Amino acid sequence: MSSNFGQNIKLSVFGESHGSAIGCIIDGLPAGFELDMEKIYFEMARRAPGKDKTATPRLEKDIPIILSGVIDNITTGAPLAMEIENSNTKSGDYSNLMSVPRPSHSDYPAYVKYNGNNDIRGGGHFSGRLTAPIVFAGAVAKQILEQKGITVGAHIKSISDVSDKGFDMAEVTAKQLKDVSSKAFAVIDNDVEDKMRQAVEEARLSLDSVGGVIECAAVGLPVGIGSNIFSTVESKLASILFAIPAVKGVEFGAGFDIAAMHGSQANDPYSVKDGRVFIEKNNNGGVLGGMTSGAPIIVRAAIKPTPSISQEQKSVNLQTMEEETLVIKGRHDPCIVPRAVPVIEAAVAFGLLDLMM
Amino acid sequence: MSSNFGQNIKLSVFGESHGSAIGCIIDGLPAGFELDMEKIYFEMARRAPGKDKTATPRLEKDIPIILSGVIDNITTGAPLAMEIENSNTKSGDYSNLMSVPRPSHSDYPAYVKYNGNNDIRGGGHFSGRLTAPIVFAGAVAKQILEQKGITVGAHIKSISDVSDKGFDMAEVTAKQLKDVSSKAFAVIDNDVEDKMRQAVEEARLSLDSVGGVIECAAVGLPVGIGSNIFSTVESKLASILFAIPAVKGVEFGAGFDIAAMHGSQANDPYSVKDGRVFIEKNNNGGVLGGMTSGAPIIVRAAIKPTPSISQEQKSVNLQTMEEETLVIKGRHDPCIVPRAVPVIEAAVAFGLLDLMM
Amino acid sequence: MSSNFGQNIKLSVFGESHGSAIGCIIDGLPAGFELDMEKIYFEMARRAPGKDKTATPRLEKDIPIILSGVIDNITTGAPLAMEIENSNTKSGDYSNLMSVPRPSHSDYPAYVKYNGNNDIRGGGHFSGRLTAPIVFAGAVAKQILEQKGITVGAHIKSISDVSDKGFDMAEVTAKQLKDVSSKAFAVIDNDVEDKMRQAVEEARLSLDSVGGVIECAAVGLPVGIGSNIFSTVESKLASILFAIPAVKGVEFGAGFDIAAMHGSQANDPYSVKDGRVFIEKNNNGGVLGGMTSGAPIIVRAAIKPTPSISQEQKSVNLQTMEEETLVIKGRHDPCIVPRAVPVIEAAVAFGLLDLMM
């Protein structure tokens, strides 16, 4: 496994769901930056489970403990190492997964790849819990970006078949991003919250799960970050977004819809606004020729339904190579989309910071 | 600009559309591999323009000249360097683009980033012509993969609002991939070719352009390639696919559609087929936990309509900061999707080879 | 700061001398490898101070605590994270170093680079204490190499003007390497131990310090590891050896002496021994054309005298820009060479493992 990301600022993530700790090293942070720890705790809490019925009842503290790189909340320039102790884990629940892989989980390829040596308790290193260090790193990145006048925010674009309004791709503002991403349930149109919750609850009651789409934006970026061919902004962001478990699609601006448009409809005209170049429509999602165009970055990620469902499922016993019916025990989120919002934000923020350093 | 890709096998691309040559270095190829140059020329020809009315009338030879790393068609283990000489370029066409950027092109951010120093003739290093070395590298990669029993193939999933059938995600075969990708017009359902061509022709006549979706598959991969977090198969492939100009979305398996499914519907059950584990549905597109699952890799890329259209467009004169109406002269593809098929295949093949070396 | 090393197996080191912990992440280890923790503790103890008068009286436990990547001493394939808690630190001693840099230490450039934000207590991230995680990583690497039939060992070639015998460059054996590197005082010729200790003691009594040369060898490597130009075995090993504080020179085989030889004298003839190619002399130190030649790797590192000496020294007050006499308080090794032996071994072992994975 290679759990490293970044060219200019390096993130190395470690940990297994039921091991003694998870955490990360962030290498390449500027020295002398004052971290607002409260903001970091806030981001961690957004991702943490147990807040309401959309999430698993397992309680986690997720308090990040900084081991190096920071004195009195000021970065020293040395690698910032952080760990989160694991606790309150119920390892007994996962015993029958050793030989019968859960559908649409990492179990089967991990079994083959690691020859049975990988830690399967709670998904081990493949657990969604490993997104906690990413949220931590993103929370640090967001603060540094904020200082440069850049704001990153995301919302739930859809859960199951319930959709929120989208960002105004050409004109979304920093204030709008902060407002929506600080909501307990991150939707622009508050009226959809109940419908989304209901879709989740219905899935839960039918021992099923639902997925959704998260839309993220970044405003305030200078023009010309990134470059073409193998260092595009899209490549960098897609690369870190596809590191998040359950992401199966990534699109920018009009995304897949642009494929059915005509050029005259898809193209983003230039005009002048407040004495500066303004990009209308922004169907390109803030990226042209791989570089930031000055328009907001608009990126969407498709999140698959939680694969752990309590219904019976078809699987195969890898020892006997006979088909078996599997029932997954334990407690599972019927929908991880709300908790994934800060993870997507964190990934985008960290990806952008790496491009800008 | 950073035009490097790859961890284990490195691709470095160079060139400008109207410069003296374009080309690449591929570093890390195994020694002693016999290249089938005819197959390479065939892939180059698939990408080359001028074959029919879907493409620009500009004629290119695109003959790759190997400078090092190969003797008598056998790789030596040294870096394989290749160049393609540029010829038949009409530089005069682009003179008014210096200060008035073409909408949805790289012109504006490139102007800001490079302060007017970048080569703007024909798009310079941002030209779609730079995909020729990627096709070359992919053609080499495909041969090495083929020797390992892996086949990569793609087809036009849609152009404008005309759609082809999709691959059978769970059961697509190497033969099907070879068949479709060797067609002059790469569609599964031959009946859609005329409709697609008509959509392109209509766009051309109305001085407009159309986009589309390309679907690519790879079969024969062993289980367990790639790993979770920052080295997922999806991260690697998305990273190289978003290097291709005009790609605005990348999805795997059911992709964005999975977001609206229930887990019971989205999950891929395991069964036994011919004594081996078989993955039904394959909504995960052959990747679980970031690793290959043994099912076919299924990936789709959204291609935006060619931004160069002959209609009048709104832009801004960057010298005077006044709005201006722009008419782009020169010859342009009303649709690049057919020519992009081998580019997508090449990117997927090279990305997979890098993961496997 | 960038504290990452490795292409195929990645080492990321963190910590500050007087922070809460130091440690590392090793990413890319094979799964299913059984670690012998006793051997790891043994290597850590070799580096740990306080054993005798050549070292600082500060007592450290240096017990590595594994946070992830290992269950029941078996690697899981996930990143191996390790921390060592810091304790028994006397921070008060370093107060006057804030503005008056110690000669030949990192103080001055760190002050400029980090603008006063770096942790100066005990040298912070620049402390020799940060070699403990390198020894840990090297101890893991040595075990994996040992399984492949490769042995790495080092000895004190010289301290001050007292020299040990050198390895027989062409014929040194695994057994000889293990014997010398497991000695409490790693010299081949036991008779020089007393003379070396005496040189150190004399330096200590005169409030001074001494340096030395460490010679390291690796045997059992297959032919053809590494490659020419930018991936030579020498580049890789020099790169990690110069990461060790106090190393000011690195040479292979005959090293700097080869510059004064004639070709006829320097060249290593080939002969046949036990049916295999044998390389006589081995003035090239086991590396030809950047690749392993099959002969033992022979590498030497020059270690400068401990810059912290108790004599008065000339320095400058960076606040007032006036010259000042500095007296460094605290406890310091008059000679770090004996403790650096396992660090050099570790660096060579980790560098070789990275080349071989």
Place this chain on the structure above:
Amino acid sequence: MSSNFGQNIKLSVFGESHGSAIGCIIDGLPAGFELDMEKIYFEMARRAPGKDKTATPRLEKDIPIILSGVIDNITTGAPLAMEIENSNTKSGDYSNLMSVPRPSHSDYPAYVKYNGNNDIRGGGHFSGRLTAPIVFAGAVAKQILEQKGITVGAHIKSISDVSDKGFDMAEVTAKQLKDVSSKAFAVIDNDVEDKMRQAVEEARLSLDSVGGVIECAAVGLPVGIGSNIFSTVESKLASILFAIPAVKGVEFGAGFDIAAMHGSQANDPYSVKDGRVFIEKNNNGGVLGGMTSGAPIIVRAAIKPTPSISQEQKSVNLQTMEEETLVIKGRHDPCIVPRAVPVIEAAVAFGLLDLMM
């Protein structure tokens, strides 16, 4: 083989001695920099053979042809690709080397590694001729560094047993560096030139060869470039210097001599000079804690005698595994040290530029 170097500015080298061309791609250069092509040709000429009896009579033109990244001598920001056509090669001379490896050459490990597929004509990719693209890249780097007030220069410190004066490590100036490195025979003390030439001539007449030491310095660097642990200035420079064929040792400042000093003697006191911090002695060669100290960078590389000598040598026929006497035909430099001076300068310049971008 991996022929890539650099983190921020990437150099990818290709070619084989008797192939159609050698060259490189430099990726990451700033846009808008005006190259002085005459200076580049001058550096190429310094490395080129055939000027006098110290070099091989083989005539090369070594004219670099720029393929992309430069218009009217101004960098465009796109990758700079360059090729040098090979000509005047006598391939017939090398026929008997296929199975009988030349002592102290890459032949034997390359034969094993590449299984006989590597190009052996003239050393193929292992040829010293591949240093020409490095000199080119270094010539570009030197110009960019010069613009930042940084000068790099080198001289022949010794050939065989004849030594030149060394640089004044604490006080060497840009002017001194430019003066010595522009000499036809780069020595500080002109009186040693004849003695060095005589040593080379004696070796030549006895069918032998000689090596030497090259000393390189860089002045004008800001304080704080590089960082500790795995990104030290020493690591970076040693890594690229050991990429040069024939380099067997690299040392900074007092280098290996520092190992025998006492700390009081080795330490570099600080004083104030012209209102700035001045580092006396500079035994650390301009690097403290892995960072530039503001004092001149002083680095020395040991060059082994040319392994191609015309005397009979002992070798082994790899087909028959029988010992054989080898006589190397063809024309060979009895001493490559004078021609290696610009190569060492180029490597140091490129390494420094990569650290500074």
